[in-house]
Amino acid sequence: MMEWSGAATVLSARKHGEHAVILTAFAREVGIISGALPGGASAKRAAMIQPGSILSLRWRARIEGQLGTFAAEPQRMRPGLLADGDALAGVNAVTALLAFALPERDPHPRLHDSSEALLDRMDQGSRADWAHAYLGWELQLLDEMGFGLDLTRCAVTGSREGLAYVSPKTGRAVSRAGAGDWAAKLLPLPSLLGGTGNGGMVDAFAITGHFLRAQLAEAHAARNLPPARDRLIARLLRAEL
Numbered sequence: 001m002m003e004w005s006g007a008a009t010v011l012s013a014r015k016h017g018e019h020a021v022i023l024t025a026f027a028r029e030v031g032i033i034s035g036a037l038p039g040g041a042s043a044k045r046a047a048m049i050q051p052g053s054i055l056s057l058r059w060r061a062r063i064e065g066q067l068g069t070f071a072a073e074p075q076r077m078r079p080g081l082l083a084d085g086d087a088l089a090g091v092n093a094v095t096a097l098l099a100f101a102l103p104e105r106d107p108h109p110r111l112h113d114s115s116e117a118l119l120d121r122m123d124q125g126s127r128a129d130w131a132h133a134y135l136g137w138e139l140q141l142l143d144e145m146g147f148g149l150d151l152t153r154c155a156v157t158g159s160r161e162g163l164a165y166v167s168p169k170t171g172r173a174v175s176r177a178g179a180g181d182w183a184a185k186l187l188p189l190p191s192l193l194g195g196t197g198n199g200g201m202v203d204a205f206a207i208t209g210h211f212l213r214a215q216l217a218e219a220h221a222a223r224n225l226p227p228a229r230d231r232l233i234a235r236l237l238r239a240e241l
Contacts (some may be wrong), residue, residue: 001069004030005058007075009116013049013096017042020055023049023070024099025057028112032102035059035068049073052091063080080123084241086124089232090134094118096226098140101145102215109145129202131236135192138208147171147215149207150196154178164196165189166207168214201240205233 008025011032016022021040025033040049048055054076061068081091094115103110118137121130142148149171153160156178164176165186174186176196187210189195190203197203209229216223 002061002064002066004033005055005057006030006056008033008050008057009095009119010049010053010055011099012051013044021049022067023072025055026095026098026102026112026115028109029107030105031107031112032099032104033057033059034104035061037070037072040072048072050077050082051095052078052123054078064074069140078119078123081119084126086127086235089228090122090127090130091119091224091234092228093232094122094134094137096228097141097212100220100223100226101141104172108144112142114140127236127239129241134232134236135201135204136206138205138212142171142208142211142216145216145219147211147219149211151189162196163189163194166195168210171211171215181207202237203226205237209233 006027006029007025011024011026013021013023016036019041020036020038024042027033039045042112055074056073057196058071063143079088092101104115114137118130118133121133130151153173154163154175155167155170155172157175159175162175162177165174165179165183165190167174169177173189178185187207188197188199188203190197190199192204212225217223
């Protein structure tokens, strides 16, 4: 018998049979963990298993590789995630990207902690309070998955000054002087990410979006990113423009 217990944040719950759901959650100690939750499809438990809610879970399986079964109790709800359209789009993007990117039972404690802090900000504040934090979270997600960007110095000259672009192939910054005739093929680096450009959130999310698709999604057998990410970015950029 295999067993684990602890706190975990709900990423998704899909119906399984008549009364159960397959629950996927994110725990600091074990990473992504999935299992069947008997009775999870009931109206009584619907609020408890909303994405972003924190549960106290006990997971049991007879053998390695088995889906396993959960017993669950509510630990902390985040009602603000359902009360605001931007926050709802935010939690849907965060939970969908985590479930998309992370393999099961592979701990990522640093990413877990920053995800919890971001969800708390979404739960408690307005879009203006967490939009930039979400951008930083996407950069951290890339880094945790082995696709981190180096935006601190020019890949051509080594200079830390005048950084204006990002190479779409390497994810490294390039200065205006170092770009030369290749400038048109590079991604603009806005001041928001330490560059000299003025594009703000539009250019910043264009950079993270490019690498999420070109690196992370490609590493997952060319699967498309979850649509929830694009829906959130569209909302954030509409507010920015």
